[in-house]
Amino acid sequence: MKGFIFSEKGIGRKSSSDTQVSVGQSTSNGNLGGALLDPLQKKTLESISGKFLLLLTIILMCIGVLMVYSSGAGWGARKFQDSEYFLWRQLIYVILGIGVIFFVGGIDYKLLKKYSKIIWMVSIALLALLLILKAGGVITGAARWLGYGRFRFQASDLAKYALIIHLAMLLSEKQSFIKDLEKSFQPMMIVIGITVVLVALAPNFSTAAVLAAIGMMILFAGGVSVKHLTITGLCALPPAALFVLFGGYRKDRIDSFIGEASYQNEQALIGLGNGGLFGLGIGASKQRELFLPASYNDFIFAVVGEEYGFLGAVALLLLFVGIVWCGFTIARHALDDFGKYLAFGITVALGMYAFVNAAVACHLLPNTGLPMPFISYGGSAALFNALGVGLLISISREKKRRLNALPSPNVMNTEIGHLDPRIQKFSGEGA
Secondary structure (H helix, E strand, O other): OOOEEEEOOEEEEOOHHHHHHHHHHHHHHOOHHHHHHHHHHOOOHHHHHHHHHHHHHHHHHHHHHHHHHHHHHHHHHHHHOOOOHHHHHHHHHHHHHHHHHHHHHOOOOOHHHHHHHHHHHHHHHHHHHHHHHHHOOOOOOOOOEEEEOOEEEEHHHHHHHHHHHHHHHHHHHOHHHOOOHHHHHHHHHHHHHHHHHHHHOOOOHHHHHHHHHHHHHHHHHHOOOHHHHHHHHHHHHHHHHHHHHOOOHHHHHHHHHHOOOOHHHHHHHHHHHHHOOOOOOOOOOOOOOOOOOOOOOOOHHHHHHHHHHHHHHHHHHHHHHHHHHHHHHHHHOOOOHHHHHHHHHHHHHHHHHHHHHHHHHOOOOOOOOOOOOOOOOOHHHHHHHHHHHHHHHHHHOHHHHHHHHOOOHHHHHHHHHHHOHHHHHHHOOOO
16 A cells, blocks of 8 residues: 555554654664564554454344244245244354355455456356346346355345455556546446446346445545546436336335335334334244245344334344444555455445345335345355455454564564664664
């Protein structure tokens, strides 16, 4: 990261005063190697953010298993003659997800920078393949899933993280001319546009809209021209509105939001109302008994509010606030631009999905079909979100990796002292 240095307050712009402080510390301590290592070794707030993020994620996963069982038991008995059908599958997804977090968290996230374009192109190819299969009649209805049998995943989940990774790479490479329209802004908007259009044609407009919002927020954080972002957003509104108005189910969702609430929204609001302040208790939801469709997925937040009340629903959202805080802390103190923008994008995605899902259940937004991370039932989203958390933890551990790569202070002092007598004098070891 050009122009950035280590400091006790985090990562900041290099200045002459910073240099003077470093020199003063080295001279007064008589230990140049120790002075160089101290900022890395110092325990600060950001150094525990990765551990706190892991703790919050595992708590959310455990809550998710409990809520999926509670909200899906009736549907499991009706559809699959097994009230524990969703429970055991969600438990498997959680175990796999924890494994993904530890595996990804232990590798160097910077490996993705080299292959970001390939990852993005693979995701685009899979989205295009779905549309081709749909056009050929192989897939009927929405073209969203790839795989066979139980081993399936949503291509849009891969596209979401591929987009975030590739935008983070592009922003890190274009910082020296980030305000340039042709060299910087247009290429990144093309990446966003291709991804969003292919997802929207699935059709999956809600996911496409959220991906567009995530992409624009990453560009804003990366320092692109606000003027360019504003003009692009205004130009995208008319075609998006037409796509919604002439889109069948999309228009129905808007009508049910503006006018009379749909059956699903009514049942969700009834469940939230039943919960009151303290809730009906664990497993005591009435709406889960086949009244509320998708109670274990899109509208699981309504069951949380019914069983645990307003206080329980707020507590759940506060856990996601903690996730967002950890993610932004990791992004703020990342040691390179790629890690900074990658952490920011992942955090925005996790937070946006969580709060959009809750807003839909509360009838504050039109139905979107977006799951609540780590809470809603599903393997594809669970594993990709685990990938995101693993990357955040990997970014938070970069300082430790760099520290481990450095020699000990005594070795550094010995090596530095042997280089030049003037350095011995500077570090207090010479005459």
